[in-house]
Amino acid sequence: MSGIQKIGLFDSGLGGLTVLRALNKILPGVPKVYYGDTLHLPYGDKSDAAIIGYSTAIVQFLKDEGCQLIVIACNSASAAAGKALVEQFPELTFINVIDPVVDYLAALPPQKVGLLGTRATVRSGAYSQKLAAKNSEVELHALATPLLVPLIEDGFLGTGIDASVLAHYLKDPAMKGITSLVPGCTHYPLLEEAAASILSGVHWVDAPSIVAQAVAKHWTGEHSEGNAFYLSDRTDNFLRLAEKTFGIDAQWELVRLED
Amino acid sequence: MSGIQKIGLFDSGLGGLTVLRALNKILPGVPKVYYGDTLHLPYGDKSDAAIIGYSTAIVQFLKDEGCQLIVIACNSASAAAGKALVEQFPELTFINVIDPVVDYLAALPPQKVGLLGTRATVRSGAYSQKLAAKNSEVELHALATPLLVPLIEDGFLGTGIDASVLAHYLKDPAMKGITSLVPGCTHYPLLEEAAASILSGVHWVDAPSIVAQAVAKHWTGEHSEGNAFYLSDRTDNFLRLAEKTFGIDAQWELVRLED
Numbered sequence: 153m154s155g156i157q158k159i160g161l162f163d164s165g166l167g168g169l170t171v172l173r174a175l176n177k178i179l180p181g182v183p184k185v186y187y188g189d190t191l192h193l194p195y196g197d198k199s200d201a202a203i204i205g206y207s208t209a210i211v212q213f214l215k216d217e218g219c220q221l222i223v224i225a226c227n228s229a230s231a232a233a234g235k236a237l238v239e240q241f242p243e244l245t246f247i248n249v250i251d252p253v254v255d256y257l258a259a260l261p262p263q264k265v266g267l268l269g270t271r272a273t274v275r276s277g278a279y280s281q282k283l284a285a286k287n288s289e290v291e292l293h294a295l296a297t298p299l300l301v302p303l304i305e306d307g308f309l310g311t312g313i314d315a316s317v318l319a320h321y322l323k324d325p326a327m328k329g330i331t332s333l334v335p336g337c338t339h340y341p342l343l344e345e346a347a348a349s350i351l352s353g354v355h356w357v358d359a360p361s362i363v364a365q366a367v368a369k370h371w372t373g374e375h376s377e378g379n380a381f382y383l384s385d386r387t388d389n390f391l392r393l394a395e396k397t398f399g400i401d402a403q404w405e406l407v408r409l410e411d
Numbered sequence: 412m413s414g415i416q417k418i419g420l421f422d423s424g425l426g427g428l429t430v431l432r433a434l435n436k437i438l439p440g441v442p443k444v445y446y447g448d449t450l451h452l453p454y455g456d457k458s459d460a461a462i463i464g465y466s467t468a469i470v471q472f473l474k475d476e477g478c479q480l481i482v483i484a485c486n487s488a489s490a491a492a493g494k495a496l497v498e499q500f501p502e503l504t505f506i507n508v509i510d511p512v513v514d515y516l517a518a519l520p521p522q523k524v525g526l527l528g529t530r531a532t533v534r535s536g537a538y539s540q541k542l543a544a545k546n547s548e549v550e551l552h553a554l555a556t557p558l559l560v561p562l563i564e565d566g567f568l569g570t571g572i573d574a575s576v577l578a579h580y581l582k583d584p585a586m587k588g589i590t591s592l593v594p595g596c597t598h599y600p601l602l603e604e605a606a607a608s609i610l611s612g613v614h615w616v617d618a619p620s621i622v623a624q625a626v627a628k629h630w631t632g633e634h635s636e637g638n639a640f641y642l643s644d645r646t647d648n649f650l651r652l653a654e655k656t657f658g659i660d661a662q663w664e665l666v667r668l669e670d
Contacts, residue, residue: 191457
């Protein structure tokens with residue numbers, strides 16, 4: 153057992169890059185392999201069975217690439233496939249994007265917390281169940297906000313329409329009286345500015361940093377170079393946004409996995 | 412050769428139901444098989460190679476179901492895979508959703524026509540090239556409007572945000588001075604009301620009816636019952652919208668094809 157020398161991350165597309173960005177701040181110079189399953193994007197509207205199938209193939213690939221720690225950098229996959237992956241790959245260490253945020257929320261004073269997520273994430277009830285088991289005084293109210301991912305992917309950040317759509321969703325009765333709001337999809341942290349323009353007195357939870365800190369606790373390897381970037385479908389949109397929004401001007405290699 | 416007895420339609424999801432609805436008006440009581448490739452939705456952001464792969468598997472399935480005429484009820488698939496399908500299945504009759512609309516536009520008086528489509532449709536240049544070959548005085552200007560599909564799928568029809576997003580897209584310089592507007596994606600006809608609220612003096616082209624009329628010209632069979640509905644992924648969202656927006660309360664059977 154040589155410890156953890158390489159970190160793998162995956163998402164259906166761009167969103168996981170918010171986690172990669174946070175991780176690069178805490179663990180710069182650590183080799184990371186990112187797989188964006190753009191061929192099957194978005195996961196958030198797919199069935200659990202489909203998400204488990206895609207995730208299993210990707211984790212096998214990341215394992216073959218030499219990763220010992222896998223960040224499931226997608227809430228839909230964390231909720232739908234997290235348990236199945238841990239069972240199938242007992243030799244790997246998994247960090248999903250839900251548990252570290254639940255631990256963070258469980259340590260807050262009693263309050264009503266809002267959670268925005270994809271249909272798959274909200275349907276799973278993962279955040280609510282896990283939080284209820286740890287601290288019943290922090291009350292979680294989840295809302296499915298499926299337009300937010302395509303809104304971000306299609307370049308509507310900063311147009312004002314992003315704030316209108318967010319405001320439309322936040323009118324939902326479930327969001328009444330919340331004092332903290334969790335971006336429960338790895339794309340949503342990019343909406344922080346739009347949220348700031350319409351929310352006042354509501355704490356926007358910095359989920360990517362919380363997840364990155366959880367990863368950093370497991371890191372036991374040396375710092376060295378050697379990042380790698382893979383996609384299952386090469387789309388101009390992905391490449392454009394990866395560079396424009398995240399400044400990642402990497403060589404993205406096309407690797408299509410069997411479902 | 413027993414002529415055309417059964418019609419197959421496919422799309423990545425809901426959009427093709429606008430064509431099915433128009434077809435049901437013109438050819439009620441004709442057996443139709445609909446395949447919604449919800450597992451791979453949306454096609455509009457995928458590469459041509461991926462779209463050709465999915466479409467080929469679906470057409471083989473529809474052929475095995477006894478369809479002799481296939482409506483490629485998706486602009487992205489018509490543009491990316493139309494030619495490949497005709498070559499691979501010379502025994503079948505194909506109606507794509509582009510050619511009938513191009514024929515319609517070519518018969519218009521000289522003017523500037525706007526076309527809204529997915530990235531794949533616009534990237535293909537299919538409408539522009541085909542129209543230019545038939546009538547160079549009807550000038551086509553295409554604009555990629557990728558947020559419109561998820562906007563519709565996520566229930567924003569009639570919220571006012573649909574009109575805001577459409578208005579945002581129509582501010583593009585390419586749309587200046589248009590007198591007709593083509594909904595170049597089978598979802599977009601559902602935006603007719605939103606378009607009416609922001610467009611004045613611009614003719615909204617009724618693409619599904621134009622396509623349905625082209626199909627009706629090929630129909631040579633008897634009228635009889637026996638519709639069938641298939642999906643590659645069972646999602647609550649699809650089933651809800653199929654019923655709510657299209658009144659289709661059918662038994663959708665899950666059939667997953669090999670890519």
